[in-house]
Amino acid sequence: MTTPANASPPLNVDIKPPTLAVAVSAASVGSENQPEEIAIRAHGLNSWYGTVQALKGISLEIPKCRVTALIGPSGCGKSTFLRCMNRMNDPIPGARASGTLTLHGDDLLARTLDVVELRRRVGMVFQKPNPFTKSIYDNVAFGPRLHRSFRRTDLDELVENSLRAAALWDEVKDRLKSSALGLSGGQQQRLCIARAIAVGPEVLLMDEPCSALDPRSTASIEQLIRELETNYTIVIVTHNMQQAARVSDRTAFFFEGTLVECGSTDRIFTNPTNKQTEDYVSGRFG
Amino acid sequence: MHSLGAQAQSNTRRRSPGEIVAAAVPASQLRRRVVDRTFLALCIVFTGLAVVILGILLVTIWQDGHTRLSWQFLNSFASRRTEEAGVRAPMWGSIWACVICALAAVPIGVGTAIYLEEFSKRSRFRSFIQLNIANLAGVPSIVYGILGLTAFARAFGSASTDSPITIGQPESFFYLQLPFGHGVLAGGLTLMLVVLPIIIVSSQEALRSVPRSLRTASLALGGTQWQTTWNITLPASIPMIMTGAILAMSRAIGEAAPILVLGVPLFIRTTPINLMSDFTVLPLQIYNWAMRQQSGFHELAAAAIIVLLAVLLTLNAVAVIIRHRLQRAAS
Numbered sequence A: 001m002t003t004p005a006n007a008s009p010p011l012n013v014d015i016k017p018p019t020l021a022v023a024v025s026a027a028s029v030g031s032e033n034q035p036e037e038i039a040i041r042a043h044g045l046n047s048w049y050g051t052v053q054a055l056k057g058i059s060l061e062i063p064k065c066r067v068t069a070l071i072g073p074s075g076c077g078k079s080t081f082l083r084c085m086n087r088m089n090d091p092i093p094g095a096r097a098s099g100t101l102t103l104h105g106d107d108l109l110a111r112t113l114d115v116v117e118l119r120r121r122v123g124m125v126f127q128k129p130n131p132f133t134k135s136i137y138d139n140v141a142f143g144p145r146l147h148r149s150f151r152r153t154d155l156d157e158l159v160e161n162s163l164r165a166a167a168l169w170d171e172v173k174d175r176l177k178s179s180a181l182g183l184s185g186g187q188q189q190r191l192c193i194a195r196a197i198a199v200g201p202e203v204l205l206m207d208e209p210c211s212a213l214d215p216r217s218t219a220s221i222e223q224l225i226r227e228l229e230t231n232y233t234i235v236i237v238t239h240n241m242q243q244a245a246r247v248s249d250r251t252a253f254f255f256e257g258t259l260v261e262c263g264s265t266d267r268i269f270t271n272p273t274n275k276q277t278e279d280y281v282s283g284r285f286g
Numbered sequence B: 001m002h003s004l005g006a007q008a009q010s011n012t013r014r015r016s017p018g019e020i021v022a023a024a025v026p027a028s029q030l031r032r033r034v035v036d037r038t039f040l041a042l043c044i045v046f047t048g049l050a051v052v053i054l055g056i057l058l059v060t061i062w063q064d065g066h067t068r069l070s071w072q073f074l075n076s077f078a079s080r081r082t083e084e085a086g087v088r089a090p091m092w093g094s095i096w097a098c099v100i101c102a103l104a105a106v107p108i109g110v111g112t113a114i115y116l117e118e119f120s121k122r123s124r125f126r127s128f129i130q131l132n133i134a135n136l137a138g139v140p141s142i143v144y145g146i147l148g149l150t151a152f153a154r155a156f157g158s159a160s161t162d163s164p165i166t167i168g169q170p171e172s173f174f175y176l177q178l179p180f181g182h183g184v185l186a187g188g189l190t191l192m193l194v195v196l197p198i199i200i201v202s203s204q205e206a207l208r209s210v211p212r213s214l215r216t217a218s219l220a221l222g223g224t225q226w227q228t229t230w231n232i233t234l235p236a237s238i239p240m241i242m243t244g245a246i247l248a249m250s251r252a253i254g255e256a257a258p259i260l261v262l263g264v265p266l267f268i269r270t271t272p273i274n275l276m277s278d279f280t281v282l283p284l285q286i287y288n289w290a291m292r293q294q295s296g297f298h299e300l301a302a303a304a305i306i307v308l309l310a311v312l313l314t315l316n317a318v319a320v321i322i323r324h325r326l327q328r329a330a331s
């Protein structure tokens, strides 16, 4: 595996590595003054796969330009909730949802909603890095090209900004035309983040983005998430309690399709009100 | 943690029975090895048999036909005098018919496969179609010949074959008549019927082999179903689709029965000039010569077989090369 060319991230993530160049995307600028502006609001959200109810009355508010972690045992509906937010459940036969789910007031469950437009506003990063079998450049340019045509120089700039924002630019700037499959797993995952950013979303959904990565790549992605927070509303699913504690501002604990507890990460990890939550975050669960 | 623990537990549970069996019963191990060896030996014997049969076939045909092979053989029309006869008409007829077949079958077949794999909802209707296509792939080609005769050559009897509706001059390239009669267009389209199920099924398999995660990635970026198919799924499956199409073509070029049923003239001294031209194909010419009494014609048949095999081999080689090239380009 190739070692990242820039400052090697230390394995102990508590020590901040030298700051990487952060390109401020024009897509959305976080406002520091109103920290608790709500981006996504779920109220009594239910979701079914056929006759199986995967979400039971979820009511949850996700603040803008903050990192929200979803934790909970396997099969409790974290991914389902995530996929409700960009309607990626739609292609699954028998999947449906009820209740209310809004993004800045727009109803995300509406039948008439333009899902293509929605997915531009709500990007997603998957558990396993899934770059296209195209060049690094074409991977990042893929999303923007879907939506409109670009002048060459504009597209070059957009690709560079996205790769910088994903902290990948320095490692790949000399090989933009080579295949994305030649990157290491961690680099591929950052490429997938760059690809999602390139479309200019407001929200980034991440479904266990580090579970297929080694500790070093995980550390670099975690740092990246912290940097992206200034511009993007991030919702991350993780099974790693330390990771949730490190990267998130707020944590929501799911259990068997219900939301058990939600609050600031500090409080959830140090002083949970619910016994189940306490057991889960301290690893005494089940 | 919780999940890790469960995994470790199931691991140990899975391992232990295997170890017990291996340690306790060496006799079963011996038997397994004997079965293993016997099976391997049988496989080698059967493979060898197939190779030997193919070898005998090739050698006898080569012995019969190679003296006839020459530029002149490729470049002359059929003739009553064996020393002058050649495969010019059937060779060009085969080329025309196959090109028409490919131009019609590949877009229709790939389009159908895309519809079935990427767009249609999982429904009874879809599984009904799917079952039928799978069955059609096994229908004898002569049946398609009859269908081609009815549909293309005679247009279901809707117009008289004797006085067809014509467009353009019969001597020019741009000439059409309805119904098509037994021209090369009817032949190519009949071959299309034969290979269509094969192309559909192989293209479906090709599309299915593209990882779902790539489609999901494109959809999550705001791509429509069509953009995803066009930009991601189709390019990734092109090598397999091409391989399937080329192999289907090599099936088409070897078909005699459906063309025979169309009622093409058996003795032709022209090459096609337009879609309505009379034509014959290599397998028909071979059949024709092989039926004759004189040994001279049998040599001609053998030589034509060599030409046909050479074409088939080339097509297959092209398929392999394309797959290799595109696979390397993809990774």
Ligand SMILES: Nc1ncnc2c1ncn2[C@@H]1O[C@H](COP(=O)(O)OP(=O)(O)OP(=O)(O)O)[C@@H](O)[C@H]1O
Residues within 6 Å of the ligand: A049, A052, A054, A072, A073, A074, A075, A076, A077, A078, A079, A080, A081, A092
């Ligand atoms: N495509 C599907 N079809 C049918 N049922 C599904 C589907 N996807 C998920 N489910 C069911 O919905 C429930 C919630 O699944 P989900 O994937 O949201 O869990 P999760 O919390 O993401 O679990 P994990 O941590 O293992 O990823 C589970 O009971 C699961 O079996």
Ligand SMILES: [Mg+2]
Residues within 6 Å of the ligand: A078, A079, A080, A207
């Ligand atoms: Mg999940």
